[in-house]
Amino acid sequence: MxxxxxxxxxxxxxxxxxxxxxxxxxxxxxxxxxxxxxxxxxxxxxxxxxxxxxxxxxxxxxxxxxxxxxxxxxxxxxxxxxxxxxxxxxxxxxxxxxxxxxxxxxxxxxxxxxxxxxxxxxxxxxxxxxxxxxxxxxxxxxxxxxxxxxxxxxxxxxxxxxxxxxxxxxxxxxxxxxxxxxxxxxxxxxxxxxxxxxxxxxxxxxxxxxxxxxxxxxxxxxxxxxxxxxxxxxxxxxxxxxxxxxxxxxxxxxxxxxxxxxxxxxxxxxxxxxxxxxxxxxxxxxxxxxxxxxxxxxxxxxxxxxxxxxxxxxxxxxxxxxxxxDLPVEISSPASPVRLDRVHGHLRFEDVSFAYDEHAPALAAIDLDVPAGSSLALVGETGSGKSTTAALIARLHDPTAGRVTIDGVDLRDLALTDLADIVGVVSQETYLLHTTIRENLRYAKPSATDAEIEAACRAAQIHSLIAALPDGYDTMVGSRGHRFSGGEKQRIAIARTLLRDPRILVLDEATSALDNETERAVQRAFDELSRGRTTVTIAHRLSTVRDADQIVVLDHGRVLESGDHDSLIAAGGRYATLARAGQPATADAR
The missing domain is CATH 1.20.1560.10 (ABC transporter type 1, transmembrane domain)
Structure with missing residues (x-):
């Protein structure tokens, strides 16, 4: 020992x-x-x-x-x-x-x-x-x-x-x-x-x-x-x-x-x-x-x-x-959580810093203001802190300094179950359970009706494929969903998140596994569903970035520049360089 x-x-x-x-x-x-x-x-x-x-x-x-x-x-x-x-x-x-x-x-x-x-x-x-x-x-x-x-x-x-x-x-x-x-x-x-x-x-x-x-x-x-x-x-x-x-x-x-x-x-x-x-x-x-x-x-x-x-x-x-x-619980619900009677979805980062360890800060002094119902796109090179920023919104981590708020309330003051209802996340790495498609979807909302499940799948452009299967929604997805292609798994995951009807959507490379045609179809669904919601997107392709209300370019955990597509192109900075090269920021592991 x-x-x-x-x-x-x-x-x-x-x-x-x-x-x-x-x-x-x-x-x-x-x-x-x-x-x-x-x-x-x-x-x-x-x-x-x-x-x-x-x-x-x-x-x-x-x-x-x-x-x-x-x-x-x-x-x-x-x-x-x-x-x-x-x-x-x-x-x-x-x-x-x-x-x-x-x-x-x-x-x-x-x-x-x-x-x-x-x-x-x-x-x-x-x-x-x-x-x-x-x-x-x-x-x-x-x-x-x-x-x-x-x-x-x-x-x-x-x-x-x-x-x-x-x-x-x-x-x-x-x-x-x-x-x-x-x-x-x-x-x-x-x-x-x-x-x-x-x-x-x-x-x-x-x-x-x-x-x-x-x-x-x-x-x-x-x-x-x-x-x-x-x-x-x-x-x-x-x-x-x-x-x-x-x-x-x-x-x-x-x-x-x-x-x-x-x-x-x-x-x-x-x-x-x-x-x-x-x-x-x-x-x-x-x-x-x-x-x-x-x-x-x-x-x-x-x-x-x-x-x-x-x-x-x-x-x-x-x-x-x-x-x-005896392990301490690093992230837990507060003893007296704040209840939001009506969630608008106004998201703010106030001087937020975060480090996975004391020697390598992942984010430093981040200030972001995403009004309710608006869209934010995060771009940057590998390791710039895009996924870390998204993780803080879902409170997978807590900031080491500063605070993240929704409608003015610090995320640490909200019950974790309430926050999970408010923030929906679709990540690049899709995880499906070894059960039926229907049960995978109900994992997000156990009380969901078949009609609600089908509506979410239609919005994610996956209903037709599922309906064509011999067992339909009762089809077993297999271990980690490997019987489906990457794009199919991604769309099932998108439907699972949409089924919960969150006020804030976090799309961490959510369409990265989709081909151009399917991505356009899913993007149209997102455009429709994003109305009235706050959406944070980690960009994979410029086509998903240019229409965002606000684009933030991250570099080594800091905000390098921000604005809409036209203003950033006119500024001639990092974003303009990426646009001219025709290659958006690559996904990063952090």
Missing amino acids: TPAEKAQARSVSLRRIGALFIGHRKQLALVVAIIVVASVLGMASPFLLREIIDVALPHSDLRLLSWLVAGMIVVAAITSVLGVVQTWISTTVGQRVMHRLRVDVFSHLQRQSVGFFTRTRTGEVQSRITNDIGGMQSVVTSTATSIAANLTTVVATIVAMVALTWQLTLISLLVLPPAILLTRRVARMRQKITAARQRELAELNVIIEEGLSINGIQLSKTMGAGAAQIERFTGSSGRLIDLELRSELAGRWRMAAMNIIFAVIPATIYLAAGLPFAAGAMSIGTLVAFTALQGNLFRPLMSLLDVSVTMTSSLALFARIFEYL
Whole structure:
């Protein structure tokens, strides 16, 4: 483990783990009560056995023998039924805790900023939600009840053993010191191995995500990297084999040593019972009952020690999950959000600066004023800050200085859900879900009617194509929508955004994947739909720029010039140079 991971693992307290069960106190109390009753009842069997051997059998008392045997059967039946009930309750509680933990992690990650996901590999996130929480399942679902059941059994067994013979009880308990010492050593080993195994599982998930996604497969085939990917996967899988073997073998030598000790203890007791000075000191029934109790002691004792090992090794899993739950939410809704009764769509940037890191400012002192219902076009070279400006409007990032406002209200004062209703974004990188076209569109507006869906698709010039498909709007789009062309995916994405009827449209290279004819058709739809809306367009072609009410040329995060098409051409600056060259600003990644 790295120093950071060790520090994180140490910070996971049993109190915090126990807090996961706070809402289930009554169920857990009932489970504990069932365990105590079952454990106490279970202690009756050795005493019934002693009476059978020492009294019923020697005196041929059939009536007593029948009652004693019936008693043993009843005890076994009752404890079995109680065991089923206890398992049902404890498993239900454990699964609900697991469900809540999964939902909490997923919900918390949903609230993280885009920056978190650009820094974190997708496979890593998936691994923590599936592998790490899955690895915690046995701890969450059965550890508490296992501790209660085994501890109760150990205490009841020791009391019963002392009642039979305190001398032999002392001999039996000699096993405790070496067992505890060996268990602590194994626990420390397992914790380190578990952390390494989960990191390797995360790496394997990343390889699968990168190598078997549709984009990954296409890249692998076109680059001839299949052999290298297989080698990478094989190496990671091989390391997992080693870690799994080490994890399994870490406690085997302890088990071997304990088995030897457990064999020595009853042998010593039998020897002691047969020595001359002990002859006649106890009956055969007492000796048999005691050895039966001793067996009942060692099993729960070992289970308790195993729980200790499991809990210690599982701290690495809890550390990884709590690390995600403890991530600060960089962009969140305010405690008392401002409500806009009527949104006009007046957009302003007031001395806005932004940096992805402190050494590389992406925007510096940006001032923009986009009146409601007007259109703004952003142009500039790669890296000039166009997409960053668009991202601030949707509050994918917050400015490091200055503020962005809609109708005079700082975006940070609006609820995120309200802002999502106000601002609609269509980006260059289209993402479609692996479901039907209809459901992809309803992702933007779950309550949308079929008529509304068709109207949005007509506006985006995609309805005719969808209607011509055998399954129409119920056609599966496939993984990431790869069954459609780039232009088709882009138009579906445009329809999805238009379905929400936002007051502000942000078109980040939204028509970049369209051919000239389709682009003109979509642009006509945008012109119609943009009436009364505020539209911000990142230009890909000059044809989408010249009719904008305002054109802003960005250069290294600063406003270089602004105006309408004619005034900028007359000024003879950067925009005029781009116009004369016939090549608008290229899209940038930021």
